[in-house]
Amino acid sequence: MAIQFTDHEIKVNLKDKRKLKSFLKDLFASEGQGLKELHYIFCSDAYLLEINKEFLQHDTYTDIVTFEMGEDPDVTEGEIYISFDRVVENAEKFNVPVNQELHRVIFHGALHLCGFKDKSKEEDALMRKKEDEYLIKYFGSLN
Known part of the structure; x- marks a missing residue:
């Protein structure tokens, strides 16, 4: 089971990678989802916009795009x-530390891969609740 973090054309100062990898493994286990390989790529708005357009046909900025690459659900x-541009902007917008917002998005992507959705109002509310739950477990509190 491998978890990787890669900076693409930007530099993200992600602290405690070993702790985060262990926590993500526990998150997947807690949600009853197996984990073989997970690769996080931190990039710019421009790069993610191109991915969003090419693979999802969405011509909009977003903070995250998640792809399931395996065959086994x-x-x-x-x-x-x-x-990371979006993470910084959203941290300012919601008045939270950048590190907290970064981890929220990291957990958000993991939760998507565990089967959580956020398209409907109800799905989005559950996703936010799960993000907060894991942020509190990881940091001990919010903010």
């Missing part, structure tokens, strides 16, 4: 692209 092999 019970075992995750995924790639998660995160726009």
Whole structure:
């Protein structure tokens, strides 16, 4: 089971990678989802916009795009692209620390790969609740 973090054309100062990898493994286990491989790619708005257009036919900025790459629905092999530009902007918008917002998005992508959706109002409310739950477990509190 491998979890990787890669900076693409930007530099993200992600602290405690070993702790985060262990926590993500526990998150998948807690949600009853197997994990084979997970690759986070931190990138710019421009790069993620191109991915969003090419693969999802969405011509909009977003903070995250998640891809399930494997064949087995019970075992995750995924790639998660995160726009650090969007993370910084959203942290300012919601008045939260950048590190907290970054981890929220990291957990958000993992939760998508565990089967959680956020298209409807109800799905989005559950996703936010799960994000908060894992942020509190990881940091001990919010903010």
